[in-house]
Amino acid sequence: xxxxxxxILIVEDDSQIHxxxxxxxxxxxxxxxxxxxxxxxxxxxxxxxxDLMILDMGLPDLDGMEVIRxxxxxxxxxxxxxxxxxxxxxxxxxxDAGADDYLTKPFSAAELMARxxxxxxxxxxxxxxxxxxxxxxxxxxxxxxxxxxxxKGETLHVTPLEYNLLSLFFRNIGKVLxxxxxxxxxxxxxxxxxxxxxxxxxxxxxRKIEPVPARPRxxxxxxxxxxxxxxx
Ligand code: CA
Numbered sequence: 610x611x612x613x614x615x616x617i618l619i620v621e622d623d624s625q626i627h628x629x630x631x632x633x634x635x636x637x638x639x640x641x642x643x644x645x646x647x648x649x650x651x652x653x654x655x656x657x658x659x660d661l662m663i664l665d666m667g668l669p670d671l672d673g674m675e676v677i678r679x680x681x682x683x684x685x686x687x688x689x690x691x692x693x694x695x696x697x698x699x700x701x702x703x704x705d706a707g708a709d710d711y712l713t714k715p716f717s718a719a720e721l722m723a724r725x726x727x728x729x730x731x732x733x734x735x736x737x738x739x740x741x742x743x744x745x746x747x748x749x750x751x752x753x754x755x756x757x758x759x760x761k762g763e764t765l766h767v768t769p770l771e772y773n774l775l776s777l778f779f780r781n782i783g784k785v786l787x788x789x790x791x792x793x794x795x796x797x798x799x800x801x802x803x804x805x806x807x808x809x810x811x812x813x814x815x816r817k818i819e820p821v822p823a824r825p826r827x828x829x830x831x832x833x834x835x836x837x838x839x840x841x
Contacts, residue, residue, distance in 0.1 A: 615660040615729055616640040620650040620676065621691065622669050626714070630663060630691075633718045647671035651679070659686060661728060663721075664708070666692040666699065674706050681707040687728035691716070697833030704787045704834070711785070727783035727840050744779050747841050749818055749827055751779045760818060770795065771814045778828060783840030785831050811836070 617634055621627040622645045634641045642657060644650035647668050653659065662680070666673030677688060690703040690711040700711045710724050742754040750759040756772060758765045767775065777786070777794050788804055795810070796803065815822040829837050 616658060618642045618644060618650065618653055618659045618662045620644045620662060621665040622646060633721060637722060647676050650676060661687045663689050663691055666690055666703065674702060677703060677706040677708050687732065689724055700834050701787050704785065705789055709784055746782060746827060746838060751776060765817060767817060770810055774810060774814060778838035782838050785835055785837040787835040791835060
């Protein structure tokens, strides 16, 4: 249900890749701009109204990470990182710097569109959700006002930590959250490295919400990166 009025900036120096992305976006009805360097991207961002940015990490003039940091100083626009480096640490650093999602090259048109749809849908929901205390994903619902969780319409008993974890996911439906980010949000800065605690907390929560905890359908593991609540 994308109304396709969005304008997307593609920051990518490889012409084969930016032509491919631009072709897909135009077919889907988006307007788009192409920037071949970080400097070029900044110029477009300052002169045009951009709704979402697709960013290559390896640019000729500046690391993609620096672009994310600069943009985050003044904008919350969704950023999808496209990286040839398939190492997990790069994805994690990009997400921690403020990117919303990532794709590893090579990726398909369908994959790219799925990620864009999630982020654009949330763009439109941001205003609505503050007036909407109950949000559902599948048979799982959360009531932010009452701090309650429901599964198949029945109250689900969760601990305060489990509630905080789940509400963090519900505030970021469809987005991958890094382990580091979750730890900071749930336990505060001092516990930033206790991944064991998070794993235990996640296992407990999954036993309560997942029909088959070993094969989660709600909160998926992004190996080496973090977790994602599915967007249904
Ligand atoms: Ca590149």
